[in-house]
């Protein structure tokens with residue numbers, strides 16, 4: 001007999017958060033468009049929620065599905081950055097935070113702003129340098145990292161970092177946006193919190209902005225849910241519904257995107273206009289061995305550094321006809337961008353770096369477009 005406890009993540013992405021299997025029940029959820037719910041004393045005793053800033057059926061469906069995939073309890077937010085704000089709020093006043101020196105720029109901007117205001121002290125480390133991360137852990141309250149990182153595709157040693165952080169009592173969070181829960185589950189390495197910009201792979205169609213925090217520790221979850229209710233950075237029911245619809249195809253999307261990314265990475269590495277390809281799936285990549293050990297695939301993101309410098313990078317972005325010059329990632333359409341054009345991008349990111357988010361188009365069409373644009 002089919003045992004739900006043994007279903008694979010690909011199956012769970014399809015079935016989690018569905019309405020009950022009852023005669024006449026809809027196969028998929030409807031959108032619950034209400035700002036408030038009928039309720040009376042005793043307050044909250046039986047109702048799942050009384051007001052949509054606190055709770056909503058469409059959040060619950062999406063949270064159930066993402067929670068199942070990450071192996072924890074998920075809490076959704078109106079943006080990845082709203083989730084990040086809730087995460088930083090977990091840091092005790094006057095505490096110490098260690099973060100990746102090359103990660104999503106707005107994460108660094110927000111952390112820098114909070115540190116400048118005296119909320120906590122901040123140290124930045126290269127997360128691919130495990131020794132440096134371990135050396136920074138002493139006296140730290142929270143370590144907040146990405147793996148693979150955006151946009152350098154650096155890989156952090158989750159097992160070694162997790163072992164040390166948990167031994168020293170340091171809470172640690174991993175932004176799992178690039179990997180998706182299908183390729184990596186940081187909670188299984190002992191991470192305290194996982195963050196997703198659900199805007200990217202989880203929703204997958206470049207049509208909704210959302211964030212997610214996932215955790216197992218009830219005290220952290222209580223604090224996260226309380227923060228969301230008070231600060232109001234919530235996801236609309238319609239957006240939650242859209243994101244769950246997108247999540248249903250996560251496995252087939254990621255499978256195709258990473259297969260194409262691997263092909264493109266190998267061809268780009270052999271192209272004379274390309275100085276360096278950053279993709280953990282390449283045997284020559286510094287993160288390859290680690291990624292092969294801790295991930296179930298290498299993902300659909302890669303970055304290239306152009307031999308002709310910043311001008312060549314701009315020229316590539318201007319010359320493509322199929323790839324879309326746009327920020328963001330993880331959607332069905334292939335996007336590319338020179339990251340340093342964005343003011344928040346840290347100086348650790350080279351000026352000649354173009355980040356590519358591989359979509360679902362035919363890989364030969366994607367390659368032909370890159371090849372003509374690199375030669376233009």
Ligand SMILES: Cc1ncc(COP(=O)(O)O)c(C=O)c1O
Pocket residue numbers: 079080081082104146150175177178196197198199209210211328
């Ligand atoms: C790795 C990563 N984390 C967090 C965020 C922030 O998410 P959002 O744009 O959904 O607020 C992004 C956005 O690009 C991201 O790439």
